[in-house]
Amino acid sequence: MLHILNGEEMKKFFGRRGFLEGEKIIPFNEAMCAGETCETIFSEEFIKTRALTHGVSENEYRHITVEHLEEVFRQGRDHLTLWFDEDMFCQINLLTLLAWLDQIGYEGKVELCLVTQQFEPLALYSIQVTGYHSIYKQVLIYRAYPSHVLLKPLRKGIDLYFRYKDGDSELASFIKDHPDVAEERLVELMIGTFRPYGLGDVQYQQLIRNVRASN
Numbered sequence: 001m002l003h004i005l006n007g008e009e010m011k012k013f014f015g016r017r018g019f020l021e022g023e024k025i026i027p028f029n030e031a032m033c034a035g036e037t038c039e040t041i042f043s044e045e046f047i048k049t050r051a052l053t054h055g056v057s058e059n060e061y062r063h064i065t066v067e068h069l070e071e072v073f074r075q076g077r078d079h080l081t082l083w084f085d086e087d088m089f090c091q092i093n094l095l096t097l098l099a100w101l102d103q104i105g106y107e108g109k110v111e112l113c114l115v116t117q118q119f120e121p122l123a124l125y126s127i128q129v130t131g132y133h134s135i136y137k138q139v140l141i142y143r144a145y146p147s148h149v150l151l152k153p154l155r156k157g158i159d160l161y162f163r164y165k166d167g168d169s170e171l172a173s174f175i176k177d178h179p180d181v182a183e184e185r186l187v188e189l190m191i192g193t194f195r196p197y198g199l200g201d202v203q204y205q206q207l208i209r210n211v212r213a214s215n
Contacts, residue, residue, distance in 0.1 A: 091157025
């Protein structure tokens with residue numbers, strides 16, 4: 001079995017708790033709700049696009065994100081357990097990971113362990129990855145709402161993603177309603193106010209700058 005966790009922070013938390021000790025664990029280091037993407041996940045075009053989004057070199061992106069996932073191809077990797085939060089940030093990452101597994105034709109067992117924001121297990125789902133690459137393209141490339149999304153937390157994450165990308169979103173309105181609040185303080189307020197989005201300081205900083213620049 002291989003455990004894939006949404007990011008380094010979850011991996012560090014599990015390590016401190018001794019959770020999954022002795023198991024093979026890798027992080028999925030991305031923030032797919034930010035920036036643009038392309039159809040073929042982890043292609044050269046994808047890596048270039050995502051590296052630009054994160055402000056790193058293509059080699060750095062490969063090292064931070066892609067190289068960990070080579071573990072999926074190790075002989076005998078026929079059972080993946082994915083550990084993701086139910087917020088939008090994690091669910092859009094999850095969608096991308098499922099789409100990639102669909103893209104490469106992964107045929108092993110895939111389970112999703114949904115966790116709380118405190119990384120406590122919440123629910124377990126068995127997943128068939130077929131069809132997720134199509135959903136990924138609809139959502140992240142064409143910005144179209146897919147007709148069939150079986151996973152309830154993913155449906156909610158997609159809903160929030162479209163609201164996040166809306167120029168008149170509640171996030172944008174909140175920023176406009178606090179024109180005199182310093183950026184650092186506004187980031188703190190938004191992290192506390194909009195927890196279902198799961199966004200971090202980097203995403204909020206960029207959003208604040210974009211909204212304020214447009215005004």
